[in-house]
Amino acid sequence: MAKVKVKQEEALSVKFSHQMGTGEQRVFDLFFFLPSEMWIDSKTLDEEEYYHSGIVGRRSYFSQALHLPLVQSRFASLNKRTLEEFRLYLNLFAYQFAVAIETDAKELRQQTDTGLFFTALDELSEQVSQLLKKFRRNEPSEEKWKSYFEHADNYLSWFCEQQLLKTVAHGPRSAEHNDVTEKVISLCRAENHYREEVKRYNSVRTQQDANRISNKMLLLRRLIQQGVVLKEELKPLGVGLKKLVTGLATGLVMLVVSALIFKAQGFFNGLTITLLFTLAVIYGFREIFKEDIREAMWRLIQRGRPRWSRILRDTSTQAVVAKQLVWLEFIRPQDIPEPVVDIMKQRHSQNKVETTTLHYRISTKVTNKPFEAGYSQIQEQVNFSLAPFARHLERGKAKIYRESDGKISNESVERRYQLNLVAVLRDGKEPAEYARFKITMNRSSIVEITESKLPDNINPFSVEPSESH
Template sequence: MIKVSKHDAITLRISHAMSKSKLSSLEMYLFVPGEIGLNQNLMPETDLYYNCLTQKRAYYSDKHLLPLIHSRLAQRGRLSSTQYRISLSLFAYQYVMALDNAVDDLLHDSDNVTETEIDNVVELTLDILRRLRRTIPYEETLKRYYTNIDNYLSWYTEQKFLSLVAHLTRDSEYKTIKDRLIILAEKEQAHRALHHYNSTQAAQDITRISNKMRLLRRLIEHPVILKETLIALGNNIRRAVKGIATGFVMLFVTMIVVFARDYWGEITASFVIAMSFLYALREIFKDDLKDMLWRWLRKGKPKWKRRYYDPSTGNQIGQKYEWLNYQTISNLPDRIQRIRKKRIVQREEQVISYRSETEMSTSRFMSGYEETREIIYFDFREITRLFDKDTYRVYRLNNGQVSREKIEKRHLFNLIIKQDNHIDEPIYYRWKVVLNRSKIVAIEPIELTSNELE
């Protein structure tokens, strides 16, 4: 299952879990409106990859209480203290991700959300926190780690409850649930004060407490998020291509020089002019030949490789190959074309195609886990800079009065994703993403018909 949501004002978050198989493929096609003018000359693929794409992969378990069970076993001495820290961090990390998704879903449709839906999220949140706080470790080192985790989760839960209060409409029907959320936020504050998690000065200084919580968030993520190294592929081939192109052109130039010397017999003004012209052509065709050989040799081959390492043991547990290209709609797979549908406007679209193939060695995973979860962030800042700054005015007739309104210009992007675990049939998804120059306005999932999937 792939989930697409908004990470911040201008960044798209794409998350998916890798399970069942050791090999997984992901293909993403972003259809960019042609009027923006995005192309390879304006923003090369390498710049697009490094400036717009960031990603991270972490351990994941769909059995949400498994990390908590592991931490309790470690506390009783059946597992190591390292296992306790890792399991508790994974539990906290999954809780934070789940809370983010739940609150985002509520705020996405805040005008129509019901009190029952909010109550369900609140009850589930409180139940998870009760399970966490049911057993506190006795060993000092483990207790210190537990304190940091509980401190952050308490503060983060309070922040999410307050964000719900701030974004819900001011209708009287939400007054009861708002009052309850405020009471629960105050209880979390009292919980931290009772256990002396933070000093009085830090608790009263919003900057200090937020910076401390940011560090605690990194503490949670450290044993959970896989370490990685990024390798740009083809560097040796690039050097070889440069040498071959230079050698071939020099061979051709040398032959022409010999023939010219035999023709003129001696160095004359005509000979010097001919040589100048010849060396100018050499510089032109050398670069063209180098680019042509490079594209031919690297066609269809991955451009980047990521190696994943366990954060605790340092052992390599997987790798991923990545492709990123500009394409036209006519060059896309037939099924992707059917999903997108061909219309006159869409023929002008520029397509950003991203593909990855991931292979993980589950036998080297941390004990008890067989899945990883990847989050890909696509930052639209580089693309939105190409948007026109112009606005236009629209006239409306309202109760016999004509009003003039200033309208911002928006652009519609289409995102199609194909997920394949090489065991089941590939799964296709589609979203519409609406952007203006400063933010992502809306993300709309589109249900695919049977004709599009055939």
């Protein structure tokens, strides 16, 4: 089984996901080697701003049922449980059902072959239909349980309909496969009728207002995530140290300024225009260099230190499930670990260009205490947006000319850039394991993600790579 899964997520993002059990300790490093021609460094990309806007993570309890067939095979009767157990198992099933349909539909929308697309679409709609029927056969009869079931049923019906309609809308057109399209649309109509006419889950006013129905479904999703998605408490580190550095930098600047003022007063006799002008210049330089000195001192002191800490809690019991430390910074070539340097030496000579290195690290310590009933692992999914990188890229304007039978034609070509990414995984006290990827991208999308071969002396970890699209 792959320790880490790597996937292209949307046009300009890459997602990494991995699972951990109770008592595990794991350090996961990512080294992004960005070509200097992309003009990305600490001056053009603020690490803290990128962390909050470009890196999105989700941590939740995990089961192997990530795709619809697996969800269906692992589905168990929800009856004959306590109310709390019923709610936990219901939420786990509903949440994973939603993640499964979202995952499968997203992968299907990236399918460009018309025949394969409609075959997979037919299978997807059939799985959704059968799973919804099976889910509803387990509707509880007790009134105290019904509200939980109705919330999940309402959301799953609406979400499945939305995912299928979105897939049909963005998929290829083919008259040969109209029967599949009609089958999917019929299923969507049936689900809409079930919600609005049979069960009357949503008022007429809510049905007719896209904003109302969307916000209601977001609320239902949050209710479903209760007890499954872990609560995150993020705290920036080094706040007090940063204040101390600010004070120290200000003190050093004022020491120099005071010395210059005393020298100026000794050089000029009395209060003259020249003295006032000199003092103004000194204070002006103080304002110019104070921030630069503070920033330089802070980067020097902060280098290699974690930037944030995170506590993951069970939303039902508030018990601590795991603790994490997070690093994100541009690092110097001499700070890159030797095995990573050896991996990068394997590049083809034409690809050995000057690079800037962005380092991300997350260290996780999972509690030794057992999880809630039914849970054996937690899953972390981290999505890295490359959109901030793409802003600095040039648009392709070049043309390639060809001659055929005396006629000259031309074809526009896009400018592509290649990022190298080295991932490092360390479980407890075991030796570090490595993987290297090449990410080819242009200004608007990721063209492909490929895994590269490692040197013979480097220990690789198992990866489930992204499919090229």
